[in-house]
Amino acid sequence: MARITAGVATSHVPAIGAALDQGKAAEPYWAPVFAGYEASKAWIAAEKPDVVILVYNDHASAFSLELIPTFAIGCAAQFAPADEGWGPRPVPVVQGHPELAWHIAQSLILDEFDMTIVNRMDVDHGLTVPLSLMFGQPAEWPVKVIPLAVNVVQYPPPTGNRCFNLGRAIRRAVESFPEDLKVVVFGTGGMSHQLQGPRAGLINRAFDTAFLDRLVADPKGQAQVPHIDYVREAGSEAIELVMWLVMRGALDETVREVCRFYHVPASNTAVGHLILENPAP
Template identity: 75%
Template sequence: MARITAGLATSHVPAIGMAIDLGKTQDAYWQPLFAGYEWTRSWADAAPPDVVILVYNDHASAFDLTMIPTFALGTAASFQPCDEGYGPRPVPVVQGHPELAAHLAQSLILDEFDLTLMNQLDVDHGLTVPLSLVYGQPEAWPTKVIPLAVNVVQYPPPTGNRCFNLGKAIRRAVASYPEDLSVQVWGTGGMSHQIQGARAGLINQEWDNRFLDAIVSDPAAVAAIPHIEYLREAGSEGVEMVMWLIMRGALSDDVEALHRFYHVPASNTAVGHLVLQPQP
């Protein structure tokens, strides 16, 4: 049967994608950030999974205020990088896994999670930047990807607890898939940042690092964090971190942290990164 072999969490700052695309990864400003992903790139190259379920949020690229799905599952065979106003990123087309996606859709909906099924979906930096951080600039991504878009832009977003429980349902769904597949679940977004208003540029390193500690050792406590705490402590965009809880819920209760990285700043944003391995 299919099995979840690892969970990965990372920020998906759009400027990181621009730095990669423009060949600036070794510039003095960017080099310390990319150095924090060197371990992960070596780890990922050694044993790429068959499929990544990649949890991200759309940034008014595929969705806008006329349609706001809380959870949208990409079920297509492929997903084109979208134009976010400066042309599509020069990255490979994302290849999906329609069979596993269809199984996830059936299992999750019958498990009482109401999903929007996307048979066509263009993906933005929220999905492509994590792939670039882990896999660099290949001619083709070395793994198939099932996008799972979460609304963390327009109020009301789902609670951390709802996301955590969705991750648990994904764990059950993957375990019931009969094909022998290695699956990873990635949660993206965050960490603390705010891009508008009087607190634009806010970064809360202490809160971020407590979050990194707790999501490994006490994810149920993290799942109980209310939206208002994310907004107050981590900025208006800090609520993106509820998406990390989908990844964490998809793993076993006990995990080993294989790698941890935290860096400030990256375009006025705190960058966090974890690689977790479920324990028996």
């Protein structure tokens, strides 16, 4: 059967993708960011997952204020990089895994999660930047990817508890798929940041560090934190962190922390990153 072996959490700052695409990764400002992912790239090259379920939020590329699904799963065979206003990122087309994606969609809907099934969808920096951070700049992505988009843009987003329980349901779905596949779940977005208003540029290191600690050791407790705490303490865009709870819900209660990275600033945000492994069976 298919199995989830590990989870990856990472920020998906668009400027990180631009720095890579424009050959600026070695510049003094950006070099510390990319250095923080070198061990992670070695880890995932050794892990060799067959499929990544990548939880992210769309930034008005595939969806708009006219259509806002709370949870949407990409079931297509391919997903092209989106044009976010300055042309698509020069990265490979994302290859999907329709068989597993449809199986997950069916399982989640019968598990009483109302998923939007998407058969055609361009994917923006929310999905491609995490792939670049973990896999570098290959000619083709070395893994199949199932995009899972969460609405954290238009109020009301799903609660942290709903996201955590979605992760649990995803695990049940994966483990009922008969093919022998190694699956890694990515939770992306965050950490503390606000892009507009009087608090633009807000960074709360203490909040971010506490979140990382609780995600590892007390995810059920973190799942009970209300939306307003994220917004008040870490900025309006910090609500993206509920997507990390989808990843955490898909893992064992007790996990092994493989690596942790935190850096300020990258653009006007804090970059956070974790790799968590399930204990070997």
